[in-house]
Amino acid sequence: MTEATRALRSDAERTVRQILEAAERVLSRNPAATMEQIAEEAGVARTTVHRRFASRDALVGAMAAWATRRFADAVEAANPETTPPLVALYQVTANVLRVKLDWGFAMSRALTAAPEAARVHAEVEEKCERMFRAAREAGLLRPDADLAWARRVYYALIHEAAQSGDGDADALATRVVDTLLRGVGTAQGLTAPR
Amino acid sequence: MTEATRALRSDAERTVRQILEAAERVLSRNPAATMEQIAEEAGVARTTVHRRFASRDALVGAMAAWATRRFADAVEAANPETTPPLVALYQVTANVLRVKLDWGFAMSRALTAAPEAARVHAEVEEKCERMFRAAREAGLLRPDADLAWARRVYYALIHEAAQSGDGDADALATRVVDTLLRGVGTAQGLTAPR
DNA sequence: AGAACATGCAACACCAATGATGCAACTCCT
DNA sequence: AGGAGTTGCATCATTGGTGTTGCATGTTCT
Numbered sequence: 001m002t003e004a005t006r007a008l009r010s011d012a013e014r015t016v017r018q019i020l021e022a023a024e025r026v027l028s029r030n031p032a033a034t035m036e037q038i039a040e041e042a043g044v045a046r047t048t049v050h051r052r053f054a055s056r057d058a059l060v061g062a063m064a065a066w067a068t069r070r071f072a073d074a075v076e077a078a079n080p081e082t083t084p085p086l087v088a089l090y091q092v093t094a095n096v097l098r099v100k101l102d103w104g105f106a107m108s109r110a111l112t113a114a115p116e117a118a119r120v121h122a123e124v125e126e127k128c129e130r131m132f133r134a135a136r137e138a139g140l141l142r143p144d145a146d147l148a149w150a151r152r153v154y155y156a157l158i159h160e161a162a163q164s165g166d167g168d169a170d171a172l173a174t175r176v177v178d179t180l181l182r183g184v185g186t187a188q189g190l191t192a193p194r
Numbered sequence: 195m196t197e198a199t200r201a202l203r204s205d206a207e208r209t210v211r212q213i214l215e216a217a218e219r220v221l222s223r224n225p226a227a228t229m230e231q232i233a234e235e236a237g238v239a240r241t242t243v244h245r246r247f248a249s250r251d252a253l254v255g256a257m258a259a260w261a262t263r264r265f266a267d268a269v270e271a272a273n274p275e276t277t278p279p280l281v282a283l284y285q286v287t288a289n290v291l292r293v294k295l296d297w298g299f300a301m302s303r304a305l306t307a308a309p310e311a312a313r314v315h316a317e318v319e320e321k322c323e324r325m326f327r328a329a330r331e332a333g334l335l336r337p338d339a340d341l342a343w344a345r346r347v348y349y350a351l352i353h354e355a356a357q358s359g360d361g362d363a364d365a366l367a368t369r370v371v372d373t374l375l376r377g378v379g380t381a382q383g384l385t386a387p388r
Numbered sequence: 389a390g391a392a393c394a395t396g397c398a399a400c401a402c403c404a405a406t407g408a409t410g411c412a413a414c415t416c417c418t
Numbered sequence: 419a420g421g422a423g424t425t426g427c428a429t430c431a432t433t434g435g436t437g438t439t440g441c442a443t444g445t446t447c448t
Contacts, residue, residue, distance in 0.1 A: 036405080044425085045426050047408085240437095241397080244436085
């Protein structure tokens with residue numbers, strides 16, 4: 001009980017971080033994982049987890065809150081309001097991917113788990129919506145583009161990119177934006193193939 | 195116990211169908227739903243479910259097997275091997291969407307749950323891969339397209355289309371294929387915006 | 389009517405996860 | 419050195435879902 005323990009014990013907050021990160025690693029692989037497994041991954045006894053988080057819900061709630069915070073920061077840091085749409089799209093994508101690579105499970109629970117996290121999440125989503133509207137008005141998206149569908153596709157692409165895992169956030173962002181705007185086909189493919 | 199019961203009791207197989215369909219409806223909303231909830235949705239006692247399916251795993255296994263069957267048929271019916279790539283892409287998409295709209299949860303378990311269903315699933319997936327290769331060679335996809343990424347995007351788009359739920363399978367298929375090939379942006383968007 | 393079969397219902401055993409608690413050992417701080 | 423705080427460990431109660439069984443009822447087929 002001395003090796004890993006001593007390293008963590010220096011600070012209480014550090015233990016909390018360890019648990020949150022361990023929970024993310026375990027739950028992203030198996031959402032039905034046990035508190036025991038989470039504790040083990042964190043190098044901590046199960047009781048310790050329960051001392052820090054009253055219940056399982058409290059734990060995932062904290063994870064969601066933490067991830068939502070980082071998510072909001074990631075979008076904010078890209079200044080989507082004051083940057084040209086294409087640049088904003090790249091920046092937001094890359095930043096969000098960075099968060100999602102580390103907090104995929106937690107982010108997936110941001111809507112259902114936390115009470116206030118849902119509010120922040122909704123705010124960010126609205127910011128994203130504005131970005132898409134601006135993109136369409138700037139001629140980046142087709143004038144007749146269905147923004148709801150476009151956003152849906154955008155989220156899905158980010159998700160897939162995060163899952164595929166190969167490459168850094170910037171490379172993945174490039175791929176996401178490219179696919180979002182141009183698809184994977186040739187430009188004339190549909191109307192006049194070949 | 196007379197109304198719904200009598201209607202089901204006419205045939206034993208019909209009861210099994212009712213359970214499978216009820217399970218799909220319930221589990222697609224909440225994958226952690228109880229056998230009790232499934233039974234209730236099926237208008238059946240929980241014991242009846244257990245008489246038909248030895249365990250919970252057996253139930254989802256049967257669901258996966260059933261959905262996989264329909265999935266394979268859906269792809270087969272589109273004759274992707276003997277049809278021009280663009281047509282095949284449309285047909286496969288529409289047919290698969292029809293299945294996915296009704297058996298989304300079951301299909302998501304086809305890989306992990308059933309023993310042989312995974313084999314069939316793999317076969318279908320390979321067929322899909324061939325279709326994409328043919329599409330690239332026909333000039334439908336860009337020559338430098340990453341087929342793994344393209345397939346990933348394709349599946350994700352089908353998934354999103356099935357989730358969004360508005361419109362029939364044909365309209366959704368059109369949207370999926372269009373987005374897959376052209377994206378949601380203007381053609382010149384990336385290199386020379388506006 | 390009688391046989392065969394399926395269902396609902398109630399009850400039961402079982403198990404795994406959750407959450408709580410007391411105690412001893414350890415670290416850190418002053 | 420002494421106090422405050424934290425952890426591991428062992429233990430316990432509780433809970434909720436799972437799976438099984440016996441029995442009475444009801445249906446279908448012949």
